[in-house]
Amino acid sequence: MKKRGKGIACIFYGTGYGNGFPDVSRAYARLLEDGRVEISVGATEVGQGAKTVMVQIAAETLGLLDKDIVLINEDTSKTPDAGTAAASRQTYNTGNAVKIACENLKEKILEDAAKLLGVNTKVGLCMKDGLIYVKSYPSKKVSLKEIAELNKDLQAEGVFTAHTTQMDENGQGAPYWPYTFASCAVEVEVDTETGEVSILRAKHVLDVGRAVNPSLVEGQIDGGFAMGVGYALMEDIGLKDGKMTNGSFEKYIIPTALDIPEIEKVLIEYPEDTAPYGAKGIGEPVMIPVAPAILNAIYDAIGVRFYEIPVTPERVLLALQSKG
Amino acid sequence: MILKKIEVNINGRDYCLDVEENLRLIDLLRDKLKLTGTKEGCGEGECGACTVIMGGKIVNSCLVLAFQADKSRIITIEGIEEDDVIKNSFIEEGAVQCGFCTPGMVLAAKSLLDKNLNPTEEEIREAISGNLCRCTGYNKIVSAVKKAAKLKRGGDGE
């Protein structure tokens, strides 16, 4: 018999290293001779989109287009330390460092521009599309290229230190900032004859603060969801006497395209004050509610609570037998 | 070491090669011919990262011996044109994250669309089910294949 059930789970997750572990990201910004801006940052791209996001944040801050940003990353001889691409921390932590570096560079550029334009302060100046102009008198302008020709040494650093405080001996305190919230709902079908669980539908709601790049966020939700499905239903390294018994894809089963449904995605944009343009880290939070939502749905379908994962067909059948 | 002489056409180019009897096709491609777009994930036929098209069918090049490719036509990811519809649909739909599975996925998709320009969602998922992806959760890959199918049929892909 095939039985259906629905489940939901909600989570919050502190991004960054947290709990007192130092968490600092650095970035450099430099005006190039042709008027483009070079950003040097150690944020590692592993497919999550760090390169894209850093370029977008820099372009936004400097009023430039993405193509006017030259990104140097993952080169330890040139780039300052941005910490690891882990703890869902690059967009928030290193994004902040990039934004600060660009703001610092912009201040320096505006100071030079004020002198060149013969105005007494940089207050009334605007910087957009590679030009600096007087807001109330836009024809009075100078280009980034002209500024770069006169001052070959326009560069700035951005440093961002995240909140991370060690908890007290009772495990109380404020270990992280900020927190990302997510919830996931699934409908499953349990085959009581084979013990197989399939996911029919899914919805994922994620509080992203601000989606710097919505398509990348969706990609992270899809990927995290699939990992959650594997975690809940399939993946088991089979640790025995300190050794993995399932050390190959023949035994360590991960989801294929056939195991994943389309996912309805909802992005909640409630900007985080301390974040670059409000954007929070989302890499890990997308995965966390998936397994509990699936286990809740299984309970709804067959009335069995599982306290051990993965919920493999064998475990489902055993549980159904002992339930009688 | 016993050498075997093979003739093989790879990405439209004819090769006449002496290969060791136990050389795998993936090693011929990657190590001897420097066609490193084909990736080795598991080396045991489970992940599909090493997928190439041989004689019109997708094969795991880690499970094929080079001499078995004698007299066949092979397409690797390097044989996919710059302006290829499938490749560009992958880019436009955001179907690439780390990219390790991508060469195999693109070829699995090509092999499907070469035979069926109107696949259902289920057929697309089935066609790429031999290719594991740890990053994308597959959905954007499925959308990319749908889009490519539509473009190839003459639609606008939307």
Ligand code: FES
């Ligand atoms: S490397 Fe050939 S299937 Fe994994």
Ligand code: FES
């Ligand atoms: S994009 Fe990373 S494995 Fe598919």
